[in-house]
Structure formats: C-alpha cells, structure tokens
Amino acid sequence: MRRLRLPHERPAEPPRGYKLAHPVVSHDDGRIGFAGVSIGGALPYGVLDEARCVYGRRHRSPALRCDCGFHCLHTLSDTLAMTCAGAHRRATLLEVTVLGAYIRFERGMRYARQRVRVARVGPCGCGLPPEVFVDAGWGRTGWRALTGACGSCAVGRGQLSFAEFARVGGGRLRVVAGHRREVGEEPASRAVPRPAAEPALMQARLDRLQGRWARLTGEP
Ligand SMILES: [Zn+2]
Ligand SMILES: [Zn+2]
Incomplete structure (x- = not known):
C-alpha cells in the first residue's frame, strides 16, 4: 500500500486553541491542573504538560x-x-498554546x-x-475538582482564590471570571509576549483531504 504522505506546516509561532476542562487541585494542595471533559478526563494535566496515550499504547x-x-x-x-x-x-474555558507535533482538523487540533x-x-x-x-464535590484519584462560586454561595465552603490557583500553577496562568472575553480586552495572541516557536513536526491536513474527498465523491 502506498504510504500516505501528509503536508508539513512550520508556523512562525505556536498555534492557539480553546477547550473546556474542570480545574483540579491535588490532595495536598501542592499542585493544580485540569481534568478534560472528554477522553483523557481521568488523567488531569498541568499548566504545561505532555500528552500520554490514554489507552496505554x-x-x-x-x-x-x-x-x-x-x-x-x-x-x-x-x-x-x-x-x-x-x-x-460551568466548566472552565481554557485558552492554550499548542506545542510540539499536531494534527490539524477542520475545527480543531490533536x-x-x-x-x-x-x-x-x-x-x-x-x-x-x-x-x-470551591470544592466541586467530585474528583479523580489524588485530585479534587473545583468549580467557580460567587461570594455568597462560597460562604462556609473550602475556598481557593483565583490568584492562589494561578500561583500554585507557576504564576504564568491567568484566571478570569466568566467564559467570555471582556469588551476591549486584547486577543491573547497580542496580549502576551510570544514564546520561541517550537517546531510543528507533523501536520495532517485532514480537512484538506476531506475537501478533496468531497469533490471526488460529491459527499459532504
Ligand atoms: Zn494513543
Ligand atoms: Zn452563587
């Protein structure tokens, strides 16, 4: 079988993306992280982290x-x-920088x-x-899930401030109340200094292939 060759992409700066997750704090309060809302949710990740195969392959x-x-x-x-x-x-919406190898799809990346x-x-x-x-009332082994609460609903519950969460996470993380970008706020790509681009090693332009397939077959 002929090996499918995929075009490579070397962006000048790492791509940005968005996702949902639940903030978590370790049982000893020494680490913070995020638990995904789909596959991989059982294994929380840190502010800067590397993916591991969830199937153990x-x-x-x-x-x-x-x-x-x-x-x-x-x-x-x-x-x-x-x-x-x-x-x-009530999930937390994350803005992320995509590092290392990635596969680009029409609406997102892996x-x-x-x-x-x-x-x-x-x-x-x-x-x-x-x-x-405040404590969300559930968790993963070694991690307690957190959820945002207003001042009055938080009374009498174990609390962790947004600033403390960011500090435990290394200090570079910005924690903001509410899902939506505030009016007048600069897009993240211009609001923060750009890190040195890490090479994008691989990019499968599946969206392009899908487009080609659609033209060949007339299927969407
Ligand atoms: Zn895998
Ligand atoms: Zn409330």
Missing part, C-alpha cells in the same frame, strides 16, 4: 491511528457553543504538548459571576 501522541493526545478547537465561538450543553455550563495560558471560569451554580473556587 507505546507511542507518542498524537498518533495517526489513535485518538489520544490533547484536543482543542480553533475558535472561541465553537468552544462557547459547547458550554451550552448542560454538563459543560497534539502532543500544551501550555494553558488563560482559564475562564464558568458561572456560579446560582448564575452569578464566579469570584472564587
């Missing part, structure tokens, strides 16, 4: 024949649309490494903007 993520690796969407708008689903209403730059905390259960993290 011995390959680097992302592998073409596996669906492991970090996932993100290209646009804030598509990610906000996900927050309409009941289960995701990739090897990421840095979480901004965490946009979802609303309190009462609907008011969140002011602080």
Whole structure:
C-alpha cells in the first residue's frame, strides 16, 4: 500500500486553541491542573504538560491511528457553543498554546504538548459571576475538582482564590471570571509576549483531504 504522505506546516509561532476542562487541585494542595471533559478526563494535566496515550499504547501522541493526545478547537465561538450543553455550563474555558507535533482538523487540533495560558471560569451554580473556587464535590484519584462560586454561595465552603490557583500553577496562568472575553480586552495572541516557536513536526491536513474527498465523491 502506498504510504500516505501528509503536508508539513512550520508556523512562525505556536498555534492557539480553546477547550473546556474542570480545574483540579491535588490532595495536598501542592499542585493544580485540569481534568478534560472528554477522553483523557481521568488523567488531569498541568499548566504545561505532555500528552500520554490514554489507552496505554507505546507511542507518542498524537498518533495517526489513535485518538489520544490533547484536543482543542480553533475558535472561541465553537468552544462557547459547547458550554451550552448542560454538563459543560460551568466548566472552565481554557485558552492554550499548542506545542510540539499536531494534527490539524477542520475545527480543531490533536497534539502532543500544551501550555494553558488563560482559564475562564464558568458561572456560579446560582448564575452569578464566579469570584472564587470551591470544592466541586467530585474528583479523580489524588485530585479534587473545583468549580467557580460567587461570594455568597462560597460562604462556609473550602475556598481557593483565583490568584492562589494561578500561583500554585507557576504564576504564568491567568484566571478570569466568566467564559467570555471582556469588551476591549486584547486577543491573547497580542496580549502576551510570544514564546520561541517550537517546531510543528507533523501536520495532517485532514480537512484538506476531506475537501478533496468531497469533490471526488460529491459527499459532504
Ligand atoms: Zn494513543
Ligand atoms: Zn452563587
């Protein structure tokens, strides 16, 4: 069989993306992280982290024949649309930098490494903007999930301030109340200094292939 060769891409700076996750804090309060909302949710990741195959296979993520690796969407708008689903209403919306190898799809990417730059905390259960993290009442082994709460709903519950969460996470993470970008706020790509671009080792232009397929077959 002829080996499928995929075009490579070497962007001047690492691509940005958006995703949903639940903030978590380690049992000893010494580390913070995020638990994904889909596959891989059982294994929280740190602010700067590397993907591992969730099926325990011995390959680097992302592998073409596996669906492991970090996932993100290209646009804030598509990610906000996900927050309409009941289960995701109160999730935190992350803005990430995609590092290392990645596979580009029409609406998002699957990739090897990421840095979480901004965490946009979802609303309190009462609907008011969140002011602080409280225990969400669930977790993963070694990790307690957190959720945003307004000042009055947070009374009497174990609290962790957004600033403390960011500090434990290394200090470069920005934690913001609410999913939406504030009016007048600069896009993340211009608001922060640009790190040296890490090489994009691999890019499968599956969206392009899909387009070609559609033209050949007349199927969408
Ligand atoms: Zn895998
Ligand atoms: Zn509240």
